[in-house]
Amino acid sequence: MFERIVRAIRLDKSLYREVADLPALTSEGALVAVGVALISSLGMLGAGPRALFAYLAQVANSLLFGWILWSLVAYFVGTQFFKGRSNVEEMLRVLGYANAPRLLGVLGFIPCVGWLFSVTGWVLSVIAGVIAIREAMEFETSDAIVTALVSFVLYIIASITIGLVFAGLSLPFHLLTSL
Template identity: 35%
Template sequence: MLDAGTYRDVEQDTAANGQAALTIVLAALAAGIGAILSRDVLQNSLGVILSSILQWIVFSFVAYFVGTTLFSNAQTSVTPGQVLRTIGFAHAPKLFLVLGIIPILGWIAGLVVFFWFLAAAITALREAFEFDTGRAIGTGLVALIGILIVDIILAVVFGIGSALFGGFSAVGRSMF
């Protein structure tokens, strides 16, 4: 999952779009199964999958924008599809998030998988953009910040929205 040649091949293979998306969905399912002890997976499975797909798209497009504007060089010739494919495959280590179902291993697996994903994403970006490692790290870190911002916005919007609607329904129950 850190083989540069694999990412080079995926970058050029437009038929791998579906496989990249499938990797994202399977990784999301693995994360959902791994989190079975901490929440109702059946209730949140769709949310986990949609969130993972959104994070993949945001990471890829932020990386594309940053890589083609801030960090571009003479060799930079990449399409959004190439970035989506390579980053999709970089999510493969997240399949190991299924280990989260084991109480002691869950947080350890999560930490290892996070850094493994970062290494895979940096390798994918380096190959897709034909960057040196420093530019790939910079692009990856900015894209990661993009995901964090989107996650915070979604948490605020849906968290506050849930709290408000929950509060209103509690008031309604007490009144009737």
């Protein structure tokens, strides 16, 4: 598994074809997605008095929207608009591995430059997602780019919406503790 994670971070296209073709790697892809969510969100633990809540919210956001929603939307867009040949389980597998570059986010704690590691991880994850979608759907790179970007934009919208909802829900507790 470690070797496949390294290949995913290196954007090795043969890895995504291999993962797409091996249903036995579904649980491993899920494990990669969960591990990435747990590890890349560690920087949230230094986020002040509500650090644990911020960490758990970030992990949930990463899993629910950054992996599952991205996989579902990519499957829908790829199969319905570009006639891709894949299924939901295959998309979960390959996009689980495509999250691996986000492991760079663990270096987000480094003063002044830590954010660069997080951003680089996200960018590489989107690129890995394009490769993963292309290999799983078996269509052109341009179709994979559109599929990945539409899916990723929906992830961002969902993430912001959830963030605003949680911020709104925490407001009464913040007001009570400031009295």
